[in-house]
Amino acid sequence: MLFCAALFVAALSLGAVHVPLREVPRALLGLETTGAWAIIIRDIRLPHALAAILAGAGLAAAGAAMQSILRNPLGSPFTLGLSQAAAFGAAFAVMGFGAGVMQSTPTAAVTVVRSGFTALSAFGACMAASLIIIGIGRLRGATPEVLVLSGVALGSLFSAGTMFLQYFADDVQLAVMVFWTFGDVGRAGWREVGYMAVVVGLGVAFFSINRWNYNAIDAGDQTARGLGVRVERVRLVGMMVAAMLTAVIVAFLGVIGFVGLVCPHIVRRIIGDDHRFLLPATCLTGSALLLAADTVARLVLAPHVLPVAVLTAFLGAPAFLYLLIRRSAGS
């Protein structure tokens, strides 16, 4: 928690323009309203940092819940193709309905008009993908391996669909779509942050209410049913909420991989599988990871800003490989 707060202040302070640390709280509290620093802090970096915190928490919580619901350690919005599906849905909205129109604003090169509609389209595609996953999971004999493989297949399918759309897109649409495949928290303005806060807040609250249900499912489907848990319903509704979280985050920020997969596993190593503690700790870790990744992304090539997804993948992929190697070596 403290670490997260410190990171938050650091993220606000560091960047192409270095704002001294002691100015950060002053700008936040509105003590200095006219200076350039205050504008940088309040209109650029604050929504930026808040978006990173919300997206990190949302993706990580969705990943933790999916790992339990699908009884699969590889469950996450990214590995099961949900993120790719949402990106496809967003691209489809851009292409088919002209939802995304490029606009140059002082804060970002590309912003999206009618972002609500894009989010809806992303949500639709995301839901379709999660329903397919649940459907496959209900078939008799569907092992965790089958689920992950079908997620990979769905992910490639939707990526191919996005590429197909890109091939026929005009320059403006293409630019918008390509931006989507590089997740970047810098795309969020105050309005997007507001939407995300509501959805992530509701989603995380929903997962917390279901913490005992997820613990029960972890003990085995039959045991959970014996404890009066309606496993099928918990699974279906949980996947829908995870899909909703993913859809909104991807629709506003683009595809950000590995946060949902790696953060729950980091926390599981440290405090175990009990969802009462796993969920909040995972949210914090997700926020911290994305905030750190974003800060580094803004610093390494300053004044250029890397998309944060590039960094989470750089950070996440080796961590993921390490996890796999350790798992097979340990057991």
Added chain:
Amino acid sequence: MMLAVRDICADYRNGQLVLENIGFSLDRGRTLAVLGPNGAGKTTLLRCINGLMKPRHGIVRVEDIDILNLHPKAIAHRLGYVAQRNEAGRIKVFDAVLLGRKPHMVWSLSKADLSKVSGALDLLGLRSLALRYLDELSGGELQTVCIARALVQEPSVLLLDEPTSSLDLKNRLDTLALVRRIVREHHMATVITLHDINLGLRFADHLLFLKDGRVFAQVEPNAIKAETVAAVYGVAVDVIRHDGQKVVIPKMESDLLNPKQGVP
């Protein structure tokens, strides 16, 4: 009557009958062992009794309440179920047992929940393991944790699906003795599926033999006959007395080679 099961029929999706007209009843403090070869329908019977699987028809009454039409949570108040396979995640023993209070929780845990878990841990001798992780436990310890979890549900009837299948000799005896003691002391009733007939003879009050989804025989341990066992399992056996108790022993290989002896 604690548990009464009448005319249970169940089928899988392809319409093939797995259980046909199963019925029995059980008093307080009593243990029923369900025996029979693989695929006879033992596990299916347990799942039908607590509504995990919807039987085609049939009635299950616990303390004269028809339970198959109740809400899953209300069933969980009356029937505790320990599945054949149990996952050992990275969760502490105390928290794993606490999960058994799930059907009684409204929003959050109460002090009573915690003290009931403490009580169960003491009762089953798990106190020293309370803060260990499940995936560090032995098979016998994990089985005991699962039984503790079912006990804190405070059910009237305990259903155990092959609780001894992954245990060594001592753990088998200890686990079943413990279950029998608790069932008697707490005036519950228990239905246990078993592969080992001799464990059934030793610990159960009644034996129910299933074959091809039907009740082949229902006997008291003292009334068991070699013919029954031979017909159910297709193996020639002798029934002998040992320490005043009946014991079933498969005939030696030399006898089996000559099938006229033993099998009626």
